[in-house]
Amino acid sequence: MGLLGAINPAWEEIDYNQLHVKVKIIASSFFFFAFVYLLCHVLSSLLKTYNGLRLKEKIFWNLAVVRATFGVFCTVVGIWALWWDQELKKMSILLNLHHWLSLVGYSLILWVGSTHYFATNGLILEMSTPFSALCxxxxxxxxxxTTIWWLNQxxxxxxxxxxxxxxxFFWMETYRxxxxxxxxxxxxxFVSFYTELTLVSLVMTPYWTYKKSAQLFNPIDWNFLDAEKTKTTNGAAKKEK
Structure with missing residues (x-):
């Protein structure tokens, strides 16, 4: 039984190769995360901090919650694929390998219709997203x-x-x-996956590790570097006099 079967056995009976099924899944995902965004806006409107933010920062706030939700989802799916799912392990390594981080990769997987093993395992890379959003x-x-911010960081x-x-681990699987x-x-x-894997392994992840490590000792919001100009902390939350 796969993850979908564990949630609802009826979902395993669906033919996911059908175009209309794919369209429904894409549309459902869009509306779900749109709902999360709107719900976050409504609930956050009850907070004084949220109401004091600029429009752009409110958008970032809501997107942070959406990203966190997506990150939890990806972590669960990736962990399941890595340790529990048996169907993906039965497939050929060639049918499971695809690029999971970019639109090009996902477009190719829809077009080719194969290579899912590394794609689902790669979703675990989103494990950092909930903590980044909370930060x-x-x-x-x-x-x-505060202690909670330090622990989260x-x-x-x-x-x-x-x-x-x-x-x-992906490079080891490639060697094998x-x-x-x-x-x-x-x-x-091949081009899509290994180009992106090289960039992620040698450039992106090391850079983000450095930035988040530096942020641990110097809490700064790099999304809003106008803090010094506006004399506010970590951005531009409006201050009422």
Missing amino acids: WVLLKCGLAD CVLVHSFHLRSVLEV HWDHIWADMPTSM
Whole structure:
């Protein structure tokens, strides 16, 4: 039984290769996260901190909650795929490998209709998203000097360390199955996946690890660097005199 079957056995009977099913899933996902965004706006309107933010910062606030929700979802799916799901493990490594981080990769997977193993395992890379989103919200609330912010930031930094571990795992799997990958993997998937995996492994994750580590000791919101100009903390929350 897969993750969907564990939630609702009827979902495993659906033919996910049908175009109308794919469209429904995409539309449902959009409306779900739109609902999360709007719900966050309504509930956050009860907070004084939220009402004191500029429009752009309110948008960032709501997106942070949406990102956190998405990150939890991806972490659950990725962990399931890595440790419990048996169907993906039965598939060929060549049918499971695809790029999971960009629109190009997801477009290719819809077009090719294969390579799911690394894609679902790769969702674990989103494990950092909930903590990153919470970091930003706590900064906006002026809680950067609190224990909860420090603990969250420590977990956030460590989550990037774990991202590097997972990226090394992908390179090890590539080494183990290189002959099959080179011989049979579609060229578009090969170029897309390994270009992005190289960038993530050697540039993006190390850079983000450094930035979040620096933020641990110097709490700054890099999304709003006009804080010095407006003389406000970590952004531009409006101050009522």
